[in-house]
Amino acid sequence: MSSKLEAIGIAKRYGDAVALEPTDLAVQAGEFLTLLGPSGSGKTTLLQMISGLVAPSAGRIEIDGRDVTHVEPGKRGIGMVFQSYALFPHMSVWDNVAYGLRMRRKSREEVRGAVDDALAMVRMTEYAKRFPKELSGGQQQRIALARCFAYRPSVILLDEPLGALDKKLREHMQSEIRRLHKELGATFVYVTHDQDEALTLSDRICLMNQARIEQVGTPTDLYDRPATRFAAGFIGHSNLLEGALDDARGASGEAILLAAGGRIPLPMNASVASGARHTLLVRPEAPRLVEPERGFVDGTIADIVFFGSDTRVQLAMNDGSELTVRCERSLSPRIGDKVGLVWDPYRTTLLHA
Ligand SMILES: Nc1ncnc2c1ncn2[C@@H]1O[C@H](COP(=O)(O)OP(=O)(O)OP(=O)(O)O)[C@@H](O)[C@H]1O
Ligand SMILES: [Mg+2]
Structure with a gap:
């Protein structure tokens, strides 16, 4: 009952x-x-x-x-x-x-x-x-x-x-x-x-x-x-990225230009105001490692922590801020490697102020 x-x-x-x-x-x-x-x-x-x-x-x-x-x-x-x-x-x-x-x-x-x-x-x-x-x-x-x-x-x-x-x-x-x-x-x-x-x-x-x-x-x-x-x-690990709408709308739709350097394409249905600052959330499991020039963002691997089933990679971006990325062990990245990150735009969340 x-x-x-x-x-x-x-x-x-x-x-x-x-x-x-x-x-x-x-x-x-x-x-x-x-x-x-x-x-x-x-x-x-x-x-x-x-x-x-x-x-x-x-x-x-x-x-x-x-x-x-x-x-x-x-x-x-x-x-x-x-x-x-x-x-x-x-x-x-x-x-x-x-x-x-x-x-x-x-x-x-x-x-x-x-x-x-x-x-x-x-x-x-x-x-x-x-x-x-x-x-x-x-x-x-x-x-x-x-x-x-x-x-x-x-x-x-x-x-x-x-x-x-x-x-x-x-x-x-x-x-x-x-x-x-x-x-x-x-x-x-x-x-x-x-x-x-x-x-x-x-x-x-x-x-x-x-x-x-x-x-x-x-x-x-x-x-x-x-x-x-x-x-x-409060829930899970979150990478927060700050930036503003890229006024030059690309072929793939709208994107956010990050203060830290980088360009994050937004999901097709996103509607964001230009001019304002926006905060984006990306969970550690979303990104994939790619060559630096192909990444939405790029930087240098600053640290690697072993977690049993997978590893956590700390990526230092060009302004010094860090992103945490979960990555398969088979990829075996090394500290000091220069890498880029890409992910499915639908895995980017726009946060309210
Ligand atoms: N009897 C009371 N008199 C005065 N203030 C109270 C009283 N009971 C609760 N409060 C206040 O109300 C607020 C909310 O308290 P509450 O006990 O609901 O929090 P909580 O979310 O259960 O926290 P916790 O996780 O620590 O148990 C707190 O600031 C607390 O100090
Ligand atoms: Mg309580």
Whole structure:
């Protein structure tokens, strides 16, 4: 079971401080949406207003079209999982998972069935009699998830639930969370400041910055078509190139003349103002190495870093600025080589100022 979730003009101030500017966000039923952004950008504030733990200064929250802004947290049909697992230390694993169901006055049989199902789902059935302190961090986090899933909420909010785990366990739990999302079919809103986690898990990412939404889109939208400099810089490695429209339109269409030297052809459908300065984004995997005179840009290889499956080449352009290019190992470039770079013009993204 899943529900559609909508925040309409939702905002939060603490005195003069703005924790969240007026914000609109719709999450589809069954969707996995991630709130991604740096510390202090308003992720937890937005999540807690959805849950009802924090009252908004303005705006409203709707679940399946019903206004729940003034409905208390326990009655919104929402489950929450936090970074600190907040398990009850004096209760067994089984009782921890049963707690929410007993609070909801479910019958004994219902409680037993739901707890057993939830423990099976997180693969912790054989740990039912243990106490939280007898579990590892990852196991405790599974119990926190089971406790939330047991009463089958139609919306589940997760605030950095894997933040306390080491890298290896985090990656394992990420795939568990993906599996659980599919199995439960609930709507998930997940908070993280880790871009890789957001790209791996999400149907859509809501990128936040300075108390507002910067961009909402699928992981590929955000990676391939970031709307702003901030979005380009926050997700993946970005090469930024500055320049102005070349007034001498060539046979192949419009192009940007770079301040650093070089001419970048624009995709056919691009429409850019002349006179203004423009910022272009090129991801490291787009360019190919060619002879210097054939490149959109050219320069000298300043550094080569080995990454296992491929290598990263630092190209120093004529004005000293650098570009990072991912390149196949078989090409074996050398430091000091003079090279040019070309790429499919459709892999150039024009950023808004
Ligand atoms: N109770 C509060 N009183 C005053 N200011 C608050 C309160 N809660 C949050 N803020 C402020 O609101 C802003 C947004 O905080 P929020 O906790 O939503 O950020 P976040 O994106 O979750 O950050 P993090 O990644 O560090 O958890 C911050 O500047 C924070 O200091
Ligand atoms: Mg937070």
